[in-house]
Amino acid sequence: MDSIKNASQNLARSWNGSIAIKITAVTIWTIVVLSFSFTVPFMSTFEESSKKAYTWQQYQLIEMLKESSEEKGLNKQQTKRIETLVNSSDILFVKIISKFDNLEFGTKSANSYILQSNVLIDSNKYDIYLEFTSLKRAALLERVKVGSSIVVFSVLFSLFLFWLNNKIIQKPFESIIDFTQKVSKGSADIRLDADRGDEFGLVSKFLNEMLDTINENQQALKIANEELKEEIYHRDEALAASQQKSSFLANMSHEIRTPLTSIIGYSERIRFDKAKSRDEEKHMLDIVLQNGNHLLHLINDILDLSKVEANMLEIEKSYFSIIKVVEHARRLLNERAAEKNIQLEVNYNLPIPENINNDAIRTKQVILNLASNAIQFTEYGKVIIDISYEKQNDMLVIAIKDSGIGMSEDELEKLFKPFSQADVSISRRFGGTGLGLTISKRLVELMHGGITVQSVKGIGSCFTCKIKAGFIESENTLITELNESDLVAPEYEQPVEGISLKGRVLLVEDTYEIRALVKAYIEDYGIHIDTAENGKEGLELALNNNYDLVLMDIQMPVMNGKQAIVELRKHNYIKPVIALTADALREHATEFSDIGFTETLTKPIIINDLISCIQKYVSIVNPTAQEYNIISTTASFEHDVQGTVGGEVETTATDVCNEIGELLEDDLLYNLKIKYLKQLPDYVNNLKQSIDNNELHKAHDILHQLKGISGSLGYQKLTDIAVVASECLNKGQLDEVNNQIILMETFYLS
Amino acid sequence: MSERHFRLIMGAALWLVLISSAYYETMYPIFAFAGFLLFEGITNLRLTKIINKIRYGKSTIHQEESSCNTKWLNKIESERVLRFIVSGLVLLPSYVMPDIIWFVPWFIASMLILAGITNICPMVMFLKWSGLR
Incomplete structure (x- = not known):
């Protein structure tokens, strides 16, 4: 509004005024000019006609005087005198008042004024009232009337027009100006009222649409x-x-x-x-x-x-002993620490849970990563592994402290980033790839924990990782005391030396070098091995021969391992088939298991893993083998023990057990039996699960193991039950197999 | 007091002057009015300027300075010329063709009043267009 007002005030200098005012002014000027244009000629005509009328009235007065003077008692001289007066001025009405009479001549007019005069006529005193009607005055007064009317009308009309223009034109314009001003300042939500039906309504509507588009x-x-x-x-x-x-x-x-x-x-x-x-x-x-x-x-x-x-990256939870995992890691790290003359200590801050419900392999991986780093970056002093348990959070705390080179704050920031080490020069001096910590961090996070690190440059570092323990009081116990014997790690990876195996194995592998290598490995242990170069050849050999075990590669020409296993199982081939694959992804191992493979071994083939796997399915000939290796399936039991279902067994399981017992010390055999009985429920549960999931080849493997082990340890009844169950399974009599399972349960429960 | 207000007052005053002159059949009011305007025009002691000076201490009437324009025309104010024109047009019918151009003062009066209301004075606009200040 201010801008409009200012603009209006400057109209004397320019034409940039308010539109309403312009329209009002132009209209009124036109009206005023037209009014005067019409009234001036009219006034002229009016005055002309007035003058004529006035002249006529004068004439009539004079005639009236002439005619009536004698009657009225005026002599000629008096009449002449009055006539002169009338002619000399604008007199239209004469009134003579004498003592004798009142004489009136002429026409009274509204626009007249009276001139009183005492006329002495013939020594008689007459009062003469002369009414003058001034034409000039009349015209003037008429002009005043007209002029005033025009002025007043024009003023009033201009005010009215101004008001009307303001309402019709000015206000809508002001709203548009206000709208555009606000929009230019950034308001995007305002809209004009577009309800008007005129041009302003259209403009408002289109402005609104324009703003919407913008x-x-x-x-x-x-x-x-x-x-x-x-x-x-x-x-x-x-x-x-x-x-x-x-x-x-x-x-x-x-x-x-x-x-x-x-x-x-x-x-x-x-x-x-x-x-x-x-x-x-x-x-x-x-x-x-x-x-x-x-x-x-x-x-x-x-x-x-x-x-x-x-x-x-995934984890697989199961119950495991943290002490065994730590001791195993310690044994692997001892050699490295000894090489660098660094002391490796393990402290158990009791109480700690006996078993942890988490991923044993990944936990060991994390401990190995962190402790390896500690040893790697320590040139002298010691590396300490502290194990403790936070009961309130149910977290197992593994702290690895070293007296190594330490890290600064900046170096700590990029510690867990992949492909980076704290200092680039470190990788040249100490080696390493900078991946271990990234992987360890992710693993710990998957195990519902976290890693923190404190370090002082030149003094040492402390890596603390916490993982979920999953301790349930009703199912687990806290260790409050440790003996020397508890700190012995299982001999998982001891070299398998001094044993002989007996059996027939088929190796299906297209790569000549691997065929030769594996054949050489296995033949060293006394196993007879046949080879095939592709899946199709392997399929034919397997179906036409009686092998104890088939080792099958996956990626092969003609027919690959997956196609071959599917074909084998279609032909009801129930012997164990192990997949040999370079694919290390866990989900592929699950896939192999689903399509029919008994187990999966990843390449490169580790001799210990291979032999450990094979000896589960063949006979162990050498009785001086260690405890773990004795507990294995004895597929060759069926070869050594001549017999069928129903008791036509020439050599019983007790005989075999006695034979073994003669070779072993009594204590060792006793321990073997106790251990087997402890594991028996697991075997039975796995068997039940396999039957429920319709994994018949797995069920067959388990029954095979049960037969072998029970037979080796002298549990004849159990052996018979396993044999019967195996035969029923081969015939597809699953109900009968379930009955035999119940008998097994009865056996170990009793 | 702006020129706009002065025009409004001038128009109303002229109207009253014309009425009184006609009613009393005397030219004196017209002469006085014209004389006042002539005085303002000649001396440039305009009522608006005097009042504004009294009120605000300086002249608030915007005067466009045209320092670049050295024409003599540009040195004359249009308001002063307007006063000359108005006074001349008011006096003219008294001496020249009074029966024909008697309406001119009335026309001037109405235009002055309208100029006061609308703030649009065609005469001043014309004068400025002609080159006056």
């Missing part, structure tokens, strides 16, 4: 801008990740090539008989083996890292 475009622009920003951010992130990966690849290249150099180099030297002695050759082979294992460890780390990035 708002939509602005929103779209904003969204596009944000998307662009996001894309730029992602691009920058991708670039950064790409750069990181490039540096990682460069680092990896070094890490992979270094052991490969040793492997290739020393292998070449051995190949070309460059070793000076047998000892030197053995030393070279040790180096080749060591670097090969290091390479395998590196590749496993890379695979784990890819799972971390793809959020595919």
